[in-house]
Amino acid sequence: MRRTLDRFVTAIATTCAIAALLVIGGIVTAIAWRGAGALSVEFLTDSMRGAGAAGGILYNLLGTLILLATALAVSLPIATSLALLHGVYLRSERARERLWIALTVTHGIPSILFGLFGLLVFVRILGFGKSWLTGGILLGIMMLPTVSVALAERIRALPAKYVETAAGLGMSPSRIVRSVILPQCAGGLVTGSLLGLARAAGETAPILFTATVFAGATLPRGVVDSPVLTLPYHIFVLSQDSLDPEARARAWAAALVLLALVLCLSLAALPARLRTHEEARHG
Amino acid sequence: MVDATTCGTTDARTILHVRGLAVSAGPRALLRDIDLAIPERRVFGIIGPSGAGKSTLLRCLNRLVDLDESLHVSGDVELDGRSIFAPDVDVDTLRARVGILFQQPAIFPVSIEKNVLFGARHLRRLDRRAAADLAERALRDAALWDEVKDRLDAPAVKLSVGQQQRLCLARALALDPEVLLMDEPTSALDVQSTDAIERLIVRLAPRCTIVLVTHDIDQARRVTDRLACLGLRDGVGRLVQCGPCCELLDGRTNAEVAERLGGGSCCD
Numbered sequence: 001m002r003r004t005l006d007r008f009v010t011a012i013a014t015t016c017a018i019a020a021l022l023v024i025g026g027i028v029t030a031i032a033w034r035g036a037g038a039l040s041v042e043f044l045t046d047s048m049r050g051a052g053a054a055g056g057i058l059y060n061l062l063g064t065l066i067l068l069a070t071a072l073a074v075s076l077p078i079a080t081s082l083a084l085l086h087g088v089y090l091r092s093e094r095a096r097e098r099l100w101i102a103l104t105v106t107h108g109i110p111s112i113l114f115g116l117f118g119l120l121v122f123v124r125i126l127g128f129g130k131s132w133l134t135g136g137i138l139l140g141i142m143m144l145p146t147v148s149v150a151l152a153e154r155i156r157a158l159p160a161k162y163v164e165t166a167a168g169l170g171m172s173p174s175r176i177v178r179s180v181i182l183p184q185c186a187g188g189l190v191t192g193s194l195l196g197l198a199r200a201a202g203e204t205a206p207i208l209f210t211a212t213v214f215a216g217a218t219l220p221r222g223v224v225d226s227p228v229l230t231l232p233y234h235i236f237v238l239s240q241d242s243l244d245p246e247a248r249a250r251a252w253a254a255a256l257v258l259l260a261l262v263l264c265l266s267l268a269a270l271p272a273r274l275r276t277h278e279e280a281r282h283g
Numbered sequence: 284m285v286d287a288t289t290c291g292t293t294d295a296r297t298i299l300h301v302r303g304l305a306v307s308a309g310p311r312a313l314l315r316d317i318d319l320a321i322p323e324r325r326v327f328g329i330i331g332p333s334g335a336g337k338s339t340l341l342r343c344l345n346r347l348v349d350l351d352e353s354l355h356v357s358g359d360v361e362l363d364g365r366s367i368f369a370p371d372v373d374v375d376t377l378r379a380r381v382g383i384l385f386q387q388p389a390i391f392p393v394s395i396e397k398n399v400l401f402g403a404r405h406l407r408r409l410d411r412r413a414a415a416d417l418a419e420r421a422l423r424d425a426a427l428w429d430e431v432k433d434r435l436d437a438p439a440v441k442l443s444v445g446q447q448q449r450l451c452l453a454r455a456l457a458l459d460p461e462v463l464l465m466d467e468p469t470s471a472l473d474v475q476s477t478d479a480i481e482r483l484i485v486r487l488a489p490r491c492t493i494v495l496v497t498h499d500i501d502q503a504r505r506v507t508d509r510l511a512c513l514g515l516r517d518g519v520g521r522l523v524q525c526g527p528c529c530e531l532l533d534g535r536t537n538a539e540v541a542e543r544l545g546g547g548s549c550c551d
Contacts, residue, residue: 091352159389161387161389162389162391163350164347164350164385165385165389165391166401167347168345168347168382168383168385168455169378169379169401169402169405169455169458170375170376170377170378170379170380170402170405170406170458171375171402171405172375175405179405180391184391184392
């Protein structure tokens, strides 16, 4: 009976895993099938022309990278501080729980709400206008839960003997954070950052009203009223509005580039994640 | 195994004085009414049943107990006549003066040399020459130099558990502690490694006070000069008896001590 149940559960789990892999494989295949034809070196190095029906996605790619770099610069220090606050500095269990709930809730906020928040606060009240900085800050805030939770989990998994040993050697709390906790938990920071970036790279809603335009921008020349072109918005507009088959083919090619970017970020996080699992297994 | 060469010297100066120490975790008392005088440059043993608070007592001696927010400590511990709980005491400096060796070796995922210098580098500036000299001296003190001198840059995690424990000892010795607390340092080791650590304890005692928590009565007999026996009364750890090692182990004047030590003589 027990063996039959084991086999049944294994069969269900295997079926679910295969179904998930088929869905992912289907998405990748569909995008690659439709987008590969328009993909070329010129597509990556040329700027958009003819409302997306000609040229390439150079500035869209650069704009996306600028937003991601800004988001990373915004989220890294804040997420690190939040994780340290949760794992090291907060003494009260209730305070730690509240911080954890806040991070979880932030993670669940629909991305369009971040866009509306950015429109109200940064674009209108602070007067940034549509700007790459606004988009970067919003994506950075969106990434915060992913990055800080990944680091906090790593800190929580750090064996207490390391902190005790360091304290026993006369190291101050701040020195323990710098010399023991952060170096040993850096894998969590890298994993969280890359996964957060992978999510942020595909977001359209937060930057729709705050940071990006479809055409008429190249590299930012300032901070205020300085929008950028981005890949997600480019794909969104071409897919929704364009009737030109050439532009639609290029939208698929842009989607393939975006997919490759996200895949690269996820793969870059893999060694750090594997190391974490390996260390958890072997102590 | 190490021969017992000393037994119960009491003429040494007291370096650590524990007065009326009590530790509680919320409403639950863990230790109560602990009074000890730990002589300088001797090996002071602490024995007792599991749960009697031996490790907690040890962690009070360098305020490592502060790391656990749930524990409340009352009473006092004096190091060289000064309370370690005084407001002006720098707890990091205190812990450098009163080092600790844990039951399980805690090795940082860096090289052997970096492990030895892990604490020392953070407390004082060391140029390359001074660092190399200090690492060699500490490793020699821990009787590990000959085994690792050709692979100081190798990952320390590749050492055997016995070597790792001696590496932890070297790391603690690199800070030149006045007192070294040892929390069952050989409980995870094989006979050879245990023997090596015991030899080191005996060798280090003339230059550094050692407070050793042990479950092993034979080990206590082999290496300690004085012993404190903790017992459990109503679930609370208390000091049952304290005195010179052989007097405590052979005399068995106290019923609780006799019960703790079992039937046979340990100082035969």
